Amino acid sequence: MSQTWLISGSPGCGKTSWILKTMQGHQGKCGYLRLDGYPSKGLEQVSDSGIDKAFLKDQFPQLIDLSDSHHASRSQQGDLLTLIELPQFQAPQHAGLTDMDPRVKNQLETLQLHPDRHLHFGRDPELPNKDTLEFKKLESFSLSLNTSVWDPPSLNTFWFELVNGAYGDVYRAKGLMNLPDGRSIFFNWIVSQESSQFLPLQEISDPNGRPRSLSELVVQGKHLDCLRIQSTIDLCLLNDAVLEMHQMPLRDRQKEAIPST
CATH class of the missing domain: 3.30.1220.10 (CobW-like, C-terminal domain)
Structure with a gap:
């Protein structure tokens, strides 16, 4: 059964490392997508430089790249775990998918991706919070x-x-x-x-x-x-x-x- 998880958090909190560890522990195929985050007041986001995807692909060569709609259609395959990385400064107020940013939701719908879970570093206990920092200016x-x-x-x-x-x-x-x-x-x-x-x-x-x-x-x-x-x-x-x-x-x-x- 395919699953799609959205993993968000502030810069440096450990999103990519956690995603790699999760992929390595999954028995089936894995897909990956990194979304550009959105700036907040005084906080600049970094556009996707490709570093995270290149690192994950090197460490996990069988990784499926879901950065375009052609590959995203493969998310319908059975037993595929899709992990979507999202830089996001503030944690949504409520757990789950109810508080997903509408702009992020539109990006995902364009790629025909529909998350089953949304986990945020610093909010959800499944994720480590050692390096989860709050930034006032960046x-x-x-x-x-x-x-x-x-x-x-x-x-x-x-x-x-x-x-x-x-x-x-x-x-x-x-x-x-x-x-x-x-x-x-x-x-x-x-x-x-x-x-x-x-x-x-x-x-x-x-x-x-x-x-x-x-x-x-x-x-x-x-x-x-x-x-x-x-x-x-x-x-x-x-x-x-x-x-x-x-x-x-x-x-x-x-x-x-x-x-x-």
């Missing part, structure tokens, strides 16, 4: 880094500076970062955590030019110095010549590892 910054490759030491320095206030009061930061050896690293931090999460994705690109995998950065906080963030990142990225210097030895080692016939 600015957002996002940056596409597709085809960009980081110098690893510079990336470590930048991330340390970012989460420790060098570019404003950062409450939430996450990103997918490409390294010259073909790895892509998921970076994740929220102010309620003691440290950042760094998770290499399973898929590794060939060390042959610039990667095609998604790479994005999302930052939320107050008094963000977006120009300094951008200019610092520009200094941390490898140009073509330096990237080739990193990748040539990797390709040579790959050739040496291939047995001769």
